[in-house]
Amino acid sequence: MALLQGGKLALASLLFLTPLIDIAMGQTFRRLGTCPTLGCVFPPDQIDFLAGQLFDIRLEVHAPTNGTEATNGVPDENFTFCIQKGNGVCVDVTRFFGVRDPSLEKWTFTYYEDLFARDAEQLTGVNVASKAYRAVTLHEPGSYRAILKYNGGAQTVANWVVRRPPARRTAKNVLFFIGDGMTQAMITAARLIGHKSINGKYQSLMQLDQMDALGLQMTHSIDSFITDSANSATALYTGKKSSVDALNVFADSSEDHFDDPKFETIAELFRRRTGGPIGIVSTAYIADATPGGLCAHTRSRDEYEAVVHEFLYNTSAISPTLDWPTGCRGADVIFGGGAEQFIPGSGSPNGTDFYKAFESEGYQVIYNNTQLKTVDNNKKTLGIFSTSNLAKWLDRNVYPDNLKGLKNSPTGDQGDAVDQPGLKDMTLKAIDILQARTRRDQGWFMMSEAASIDKMMHALDYDRALGELLELDDTVRASIAHLKKIGELENTLIVVTADHGHGFDVFGSADTQYLAAQTTDRRKRDAVGIYEGSGLSEYTVSPGSTPDNHTILFGAQGPHFPVQWTPRYTFAAGFGAVPDHRESYIGNAGGPRNPTTRGEDGYFGPRPEDRFEIHGTLPGSTSQGVHSLQDVPVYATGPGAASFRGVYNSVDIFFKIADALALGRTKD
Amino acid sequence: MALLQGGKLALASLLFLTPLIDIAMGQTFRRLGTCPTLGCVFPPDQIDFLAGQLFDIRLEVHAPTNGTEATNGVPDENFTFCIQKGNGVCVDVTRFFGVRDPSLEKWTFTYYEDLFARDAEQLTGVNVASKAYRAVTLHEPGSYRAILKYNGGAQTVANWVVRRPPARRTAKNVLFFIGDGMTQAMITAARLIGHKSINGKYQSLMQLDQMDALGLQMTHSIDSFITDSANSATALYTGKKSSVDALNVFADSSEDHFDDPKFETIAELFRRRTGGPIGIVSTAYIADATPGGLCAHTRSRDEYEAVVHEFLYNTSAISPTLDWPTGCRGADVIFGGGAEQFIPGSGSPNGTDFYKAFESEGYQVIYNNTQLKTVDNNKKTLGIFSTSNLAKWLDRNVYPDNLKGLKNSPTGDQGDAVDQPGLKDMTLKAIDILQARTRRDQGWFMMSEAASIDKMMHALDYDRALGELLELDDTVRASIAHLKKIGELENTLIVVTADHGHGFDVFGSADTQYLAAQTTDRRKRDAVGIYEGSGLSEYTVSPGSTPDNHTILFGAQGPHFPVQWTPRYTFAAGFGAVPDHRESYIGNAGGPRNPTTRGEDGYFGPRPEDRFEIHGTLPGSTSQGVHSLQDVPVYATGPGAASFRGVYNSVDIFFKIADALALGRTKD
Incomplete structure (x- = not known):
């Protein structure tokens, strides 16, 4: 809060601000x-590091050729860069890290200054001079000032902090669940439809309620107040927004998606520090941002081939700048959808059969829930169960006919992926494999993602989204029971x-x-x-009955799920942020909702007229x-859980997990 | 969770359910x-009691005369009612409480079974036989079964629990803030506009973030999943949804708004157990549900005259059934709006000058912020600062011209209430008065409400709502500082x-x-x-400047508030639940927003066309x-704060506060 004391200074500096025309404040484009x-x-x-975390440095000097910040268009190539520890002297970067000065890079990029400029197709050009220093690290806890001097007197200061790591490790294993897009409002709604309340008192609770x-x-985000899942995965996994x-890079201005400055993820650090096994589980296509973010480094989450490549190999032939002395080095368990990146074709790395690449690195590869149940726990395992995202809980459990006719078999045989596991099946099996592959004291790290909470909320398909959320809650409950059974809960x-x-x-x-009438x-x-x-809530009583307060009913899916999904009286819900659409508040029995159709002037709510x-x-x-x-909730149980209490930044989650595992190192 | 074990029983009882036609499941009307x-x-x-908390009992037997539940229309007058402690025998209510059997009451009410019935004006009638037992209590912790037998064999069982009180008091004083309608999404938005972030790291935080x-x-609610503020105030103040x-009654089916079964509030209990002073502060009209709920007991929150009556007197001439051996007995501090209930006229009790009623009970009465600052701390104080709700923070601080021409003077002189205090002014002064009026060890209890977060969110006036929220946060911060200064923070x-x-x-x-173009x-x-x-966020930088990351600016309202309220780039927000309206995402400088106008077919978004x-x-x-x-957040600091961690029911807040004050009594 020291900066709050700077009120006097701040007001003083206000006097010297040169007011520019408004366009330079552009928010939509920058x-x-x-x-x-x-x-x-x-x-x-304002960036914090874990002690010993690897990162790249990128410096850029910009010379706009036109627009509100126009210069002579020649970027200063003689910029200097030094780093100062605490109150010490500022030491040139090459001496500070003992590295050689890289060659100068130069490029040009363009952008629109605002929406008016976009409509007028009025681009602003910027010439850039740049250098990058790869895979450096800071071990000593404390404050640093990194100072770029350019244009004969101008300087940009970056204040960095290396956080002090704890003296000892508190958790042997970490099981990290991400409910993609999940808010407390959704958890409240899921509780309403999955748990019975009598006179306002719930007779059972979500597992999340009991953590x-x-x-x-x-x-x-670092540069916008609304994030996407790549950027937020980066924050959770690396401590950097x-x-x-x-994914796990800061966005530089060059076009190359692989030359942006990287930083090390929790999975890479866990591998490098403990050698222990890593598990990645998702109901999305496995190259999607949240699973992909554990191992990949790229400016664009859409570089799917590179993402799956980085699951398997520690360094990459994709780009020289990806040569990176850390990595997931073949995650031990990878379960999800997205067969497009494995079946030979336009989506797989270099068009190859990428299942074979995994097999040649010693993986067993599986394609359905039946295989999942019987597979050898001692081997590295790749399980890809469909093309695209996996089927939703509601379709698998309540409307199974919706799984037919999709030609989404993960083997590429154009069959239907009707034997898909759910998040619980995948997570419990992953625990068994990680447990079998752990050598004494290494422990294991797993991320398990309920991806389609987000995907179905995007589609305004509330029922399916809440089904995914209830499945996540059920998976957390089952994981706790399973860990207890195998004696690992307290670890x-x-x-x-x-x-x-x-x-x-x-x-x-x-x-x-x-409504229909x-x-x-x-x-x-x-x-x-x-x-x-x-x-x-009518979801917790049987169809056509009077509400009997004292009867707790279970539907075909057991406790903690609705007894019926299509009552006469449904919940009514909505969003502030919507496309044109049409609403009946009836769940979509025929499969995930498609809220809009494309028309001449963009997207519109589709028919039918009911x-x-x-x-x-x-x-x-x-x-x-x-x-x-909105801030999203965090629930934790087990060793180190207490540190997750309170209100904090997304990046703090990385430090809390890394500290529980004692991944920081104050010396090389 | 014992009921979860009842899966077998539950499935068994399902077999005996008689399916009725769907209309009996009516949700919209019941x-x-x-x-x-x-x-x-x-x-x-499923109702829980604090040990020794006073409550009424009401029994009803219904005989519908038509509709889906039609009977012969004659309610059983010979019903019996007994209470069973633990596994003991069920003792007739008169013997159990040592009270006399009251006379039988009879009435008739009507309702619509659903929306179709409403459109067809097809009322269902119900004849009722009833008895009420007033002001009883249970001291012994444990489980009770209250059994009503009627219609020759039918029975209704109510399971009640008296919670075990703690051995000792942990808090001397309680300062209870209610941000009416406040969610975490609103707190996140308020943080965005009131606090500067540099590269994703906030340079200051909300006080709430730091509790x-x-x-x-x-x-x-007890009987619907969406609550209003009366019902939810009741839950927070009494432990009963x-x-x-x-307000602090269960809704019976009779027309009388004052004969419904009452239960004791935290303010009444505090007064009865400690004799200590009570403070009630709100930015709403003071008879509104959240302030009114501390002392009032009525089926209808709109009984404003009764509500202000109950602030002042412990028993009431309003209705014999309000004769109630507890009460606020003249709350020591009452600050808010709503002069309509005090100026002689149609809104005041019996048309009298109700300021005079307070003065005759020893109150000093004040009407503006200037008086507030100088008033005697040793006296009971009524401060009414305008008619209707108090002015909003944004109008008081940024657009003060909006306070003119409203003819809302609290004295009834048709002047403008331009010298109004804010929540912070009222709360800090209330602390001083309560502190001065506390006799050693009594401590004090205060509720302070930021009412217009809710009122402005209803009006879709996001800016004003967030201004109110920032004012609440500022008030919490200032209260902590003030309590520290007077040596009461740790108490x-x-x-x-x-x-x-x-x-x-x-x-x-x-x-x-x-947008405008x-x-x-x-x-x-x-x-x-x-x-x-x-x-x-452009709200934290000065108008027309480039964003200077390292400069923290304060607007005219100081730190923790926006530097500007009408930047070019505003935040875009919305609700799922909206009337037809029109949007520009521009704050309403001219006063609180009126989102709709009345048309022939209901409410529509008003012009202008921009x-x-x-x-x-x-x-x-x-x-x-x-x-x-959605679940709403709870923040706590001070003795007993740890018990507020986790996820729980609204009613638990009452028990947590009552336990911190040790208001439960296991013996009379």
């Missing part, structure tokens, strides 16, 4: 988000959090029969019951919902 | 929410929570210049920047936003 000045340092100001520690984390689409830190939210909330109930949009909306009219129209709040080019700002 | 059977017990099943303990509470509109439990949420969230930024609704929406296009239209999701009869389901 020259480079982390670099408001013309000299750029990466890692930028030892509760926290909240701030999800914003970055830009939208970036395992379990953390459950999200990477960002969606502005979803339930605001009442909807009488779907009444009305003929105008405004009359249909009269079916929504608010306040006392919201009534009680839904009422909701005008969107998002640009017409947006086909689905988007992420929101 | 015969009586807490009574799915024809015999009703209040307090109903010792973080929890989450479930806000649902109730129905929408009810004071400070709890901050909400009573329910609204489904508000920020999903991006809006380029308001671009577009001519169609769909093009205007293109001004919204999502993900990387959301950029950084906003784009958003179709509502709520019934056309709804003029503003509504409450939502």
Whole structure:
């Protein structure tokens, strides 16, 4: 809070600010988000490091050729860069790290200064001079100042902190669950439909409700207040916020997706420090940002071939700058969807059969839930169970016919992937494999992602999203029971959090029969019951019965899931951020919802007419919902859980997990 | 969790359920929410009591005359009622409590079974036989079964629990803040506009972010999943959830608003057990549900005259059934708006000058902020600072001209209430008065409400709502500092929570210049920047400047508030639950927002046309936003704070506070 004391200084410096025309404050587009000045340092100001964490340095000097910041267009090539520890002298970077000065790089990029400039196709050009120093590290805890001097007197200062690591390791294993896009409002809604309440008292609770520690984390990006899942995965795994689409690099201004300055992830650090096994489980395609973020380093999360490449190999032939003396070095368990990156074809690395690449590195490869149950626990295992994302819990368990006809077999045989595991199946098996592959005291690290909470919230498919959330909760419950059974519960830190939210909330109930019987949009909306009219959850009572307070019913999926999914009175929910769409508040039995169709002027709510129209709040080019700002909850149980209490930044999650595993090193 | 073990029993009882036609499951309207059977017990099943807490019992037997539950229309008058402690015998209520049997009451009520019945004006009638037992209590901790037998064999069982009180008191004083309608999404948004972030790291934090303990509470009603503020105040103050509109009573089916079964509040208990002073502070009209709920008992929160009556007198002439051997007995500090209940006229008790009633009970009465600062700390004080709700922080501090011309003077002189205190002024002064009026070891209890977070979120006026939230945070911060200064911080439990949420969230930024320049609704929406296009908060930098990362600016309102409120790039936010309205994402400088105007077919978004239209999701009869389901955060600091960690029910807040003050008594 020291900066708060600087009020006097701040007011003083205000007097010397040169007001520029408003366009330079562009928010929608910016020259480079982390670099408001013309000299750029990466890692930028305010970055914290784990002691001994590897990172690259990138320096850039910008010379805009036109626009509001126009210069002569010649970037200063004689910039200098030094690093100062505490109150010491600033030592030239080459001497500080004992590295050689790299050759100068030069490039040009363009951007729009705002939406008016975009409409007028008025690009601003910027010439860049740059240097990069690869794979350096800081071991000594404390404060550092990294100073770039350029343009004969200008300077950009980055204040860095190396956090002091703990004296001892508290957790042997870490099981890290990510409910992608999950907010407390969604957990509340899932509780409403999956757990019975009598006169306001729940008769059972979510597993999340019962964890030892509760926290909240701030999800914003380094250069925008709404994040995507790549950027937020980066924060959770490395302790560094970055830009939208970036995985474990700071976004520089060059076009190359692989030359951006990298930093080491929790999985890489765990591997490098302990040699222990790593597990990666997701209901998404496995190259997606949240699973991919454990091992990959790229400016673009869409570089799927590179992402799967980095699961398997510690260094990469993709780009010389990826030559990186750390890495996942073949994660021991990889379970998810996304067969497109493995079946030989346009999506796989160099078009090769990438299943074979894993087999040649000693992996057993499996394709369905039947194989999952019987596979050898002692071997590295790749399980790819469909193309694209895995089937949703609701379709697997309530509407299994929706799994047919999709031609999404992971083997590429054009069959249907009807024998898919759920998050619980994958996670429990992964625990067994990691446990079998752990050598004494190494422990293991696993990330398990309920990916389609997010994917179904994007599609405004609330039922499926909540089904995924209930499956996550069920998986956490089953994992605790399983760890207890195998004697590892007291050794395992379990953390459950999200990477960002969606502005979803339930605001009442909807009488779907009444809604269907009305003929105008405004009359249909009269079916929504608010306040006392919201009534009680019909999802926990049997269809057609009177509510019997004292009877707890279980549906076909057992306790902790709805007894029925299509009651007459459904919950009514919505988002502030929506495309044009049509609403009936009825779950989509026929498969995941497609909220919009493309028209001449962007996306519109599709027919049928038995839904009422909701005008969107998002640009017409947006086909689905988007992420929101709100802090997301953190739940933890096990050794080190207490440190997850309270309100903190997303990046702190990395430090808390790394500290529980004692991955920091104050000496080489 | 014992009920979870009852899976076998539950499935067995399912077989004996008689399926009724669907209408009986009505959610939008119900015969009586807490009574799915024809015999009703209040307090109903699943209610917990503080040991020694006073409550009424109400029994009802229903005989519907038509509709899906039609009987012969004659309610059983010979019902019996007994209470069983633990595994003991069930003792008739008169013997159990040593009270006389009251005379039988009879009445009739009607309701609609669903929306179709409402449209057809098809009422269902119900004849009722009833008895009420007033002001009983249970001292012995443990489980009780209260059994109503009726209709020759039918029975309704209510399971009650008296919680075991702690051995000793941990907190001398309790300062209980309620941010009405406040969610974590709103706190996140307030942090964004009030606190500067550099490369993703906040340079200062909300006071709430820094409290010792973080929890989450479930806000649902006893008989609906969306609550109002009366019902939720009841839960927080008494440990009993109730129905929408009810203050500290369970809703019975009779028309009388004052004969419903009451239960004792935290303020009444504090007064009865310690004799210490009570403070009630709100930015709402003081008869509003959240302040009123500390002392009042009525089925209808709209009984404003009764509410202010109950602040002052311990028993009431309003109704014999209000004769109640407990009460606030003249709360020591009452600060808020709502002069309508004091100025002689249609809103004041019996049309009298109710300021005089307070003066005759020894109160000093004040009307503005100037008086507030100089008033005697040793006297009971009533401060009413305007008619209706108090002015909003944004209008008082940024747009003071909006305070003019409102003719809202609290004295009734038709002047303008331009010298109004804010929440901080009122709360700090209330601390001083309570402190001066405390006799050694009594301690004090205060509730301080930031009411207009809710009121402005209802109006979709995000800026004003967040201004109120920042003021609350500033008040908590100032209260901690003030308590420290007077040596009471370590004696004071400070709890901050909400009573329910609204489904508000920020999903991006809006380029308001671009929005204004577009001519169609769909093009205007293109001004919204999502993900990387959301950029950084412009509220924390000075207008027209380039973002200088290292400069922390303070606006005229000091740190922890925005530097500017009308930047070019605003935050873009919204709700899932909205009336038809029009949006520009520009704050309403001219005063609180009025989101709709009344048209022939309900409420519509008003002109002007420089906003784009958003179709509502709520019934056309709804003029503003509504409450939502999501769990709301709880923050606590001071003695007893640790018990507020984790996830729990709203009613638990009452027990946690009562336990910190040791208000339970296991013997009379």
